[in-house]
Each structure stands twice: as structure tokens, then as C-alpha cells.
Amino acid sequence: GAGVSQSPSNKVTEKGKDVELRCDPISGHTALYWYRQSLGQGLEFLIYFQGNSAPDKSGLPSDRFSAERTGGSVSTLTIQRTQQEDSAVYLCASSFPGQDIPHFGNGTRLTVT
């Protein structure tokens, strides 16, 4: 079946512009995660959605970052007024409730020039 789908796969934007990154989780997966991975680094937790519960936003690095999850399915990560340090691969993952293993998408590589 289809895995986690992220779009776009690559995004180049100018400093100061806003960007939206999209994640389509696996159907039926109610848990959804966003991570950021800077070059050569590990994954930095950003935000976690679980069903209708309030999202865990504890990993968002600044108020320029926000995320939504509409209808318990598709999620959008928005970065406002992008900065060069926002350049990274943004990874989305989803899982079934109570399942310990998240399935990852291939990520969006964001480059801020």
C-alpha cells in the first residue's frame, strides 16, 4: 500500500518568504510526527499529532513554525519568514494508535537562499 507521502520533495526559497510543506500519512494512522534534520545531524522533534487531542508542539523552534492537521489526515508544516538556518530536510512520520513504529516519508529538502 501507499506509504507516507511528502511534498514537495525539494523546495528552494528566498530568505523571508513563507513555505508550506505537506504530509499525507498512511490511511488510518492517527499519530503524525514532524522532524527536522540538518545536514549530517540527527532528527530534531518538532510536533506530534494524535487523533483529536491537542498537538504536542514542544519541539517547534520558534513562533515562525506552525503545523496543522486537517480532518485527522493531511498535515501542513508552515514556516514563516524563512531564515537560512531553516535549511534542512523535514521528515514526516505516521503510525497507528498504540503502534510503536512510525513510518517515515522521504522528506522535503528545504533550502533557504
Next chain:
Amino acid sequence: SQQGEEDPQALSIQEGENATMNCSYKTSINNLQWYRQNSGRGLVHLILIRSNEREKHSGRLRVTLDTSKKSSSLLITASRAADTASYFCATVYNFNKFYFGSGTKLNVKP
């Protein structure tokens, strides 16, 4: 920090040799997982070991967990060039918080 930390940061071995990577963490976990990443993109889940388990096997992979030392190791036996990738451990808290370390870059030379 709740992140796991992998050691070594980089490892280069010959095909056929075994590769061992270690992960240390600081607080109690529900489980610990190992992932593989090729070319800096999506992660592939390799193996999960629960906090009440000490060792698990999957094919050429062997994972151990020592909760008293708060450490885990991943052993890849009879390595192949195709095993070249970055390997990450993820420590899991409250069954929904996954924290990843910086990874070990494994290079298997043919």
C-alpha cells in the same frame, strides 16, 4: 536531553566484517528502536527492543539493551557494501515521543 547518543560517529569496515554501533541515553524509556537512513532521506525501521527485553535478533542484526547502563548496541554481522548508510537509535518515551541521536555513519568497503 532525552536523545540517544550513538557511538562511534563514523565507522569504516571491510565487507564481511561485523559492525557494532552503540547508543546511550539518560532517562527511563518504553522501548528503543534502531533505524537506517540512506542518502539523508526517509528512515527505515530495523528493530525495536522493549525495556523488559535484553536481546533481539532480526536476520543479520542483533540488538542488546542494558537498562541498568542505559545503553544499547546494534551488531550487523557479515556486513555487505549495501549496508553502507547512517544508523540511528531512537529512544521512546510515553509511547509517543521518539528522540533520535546524531547517528553512526557506516561505510562498508567492498
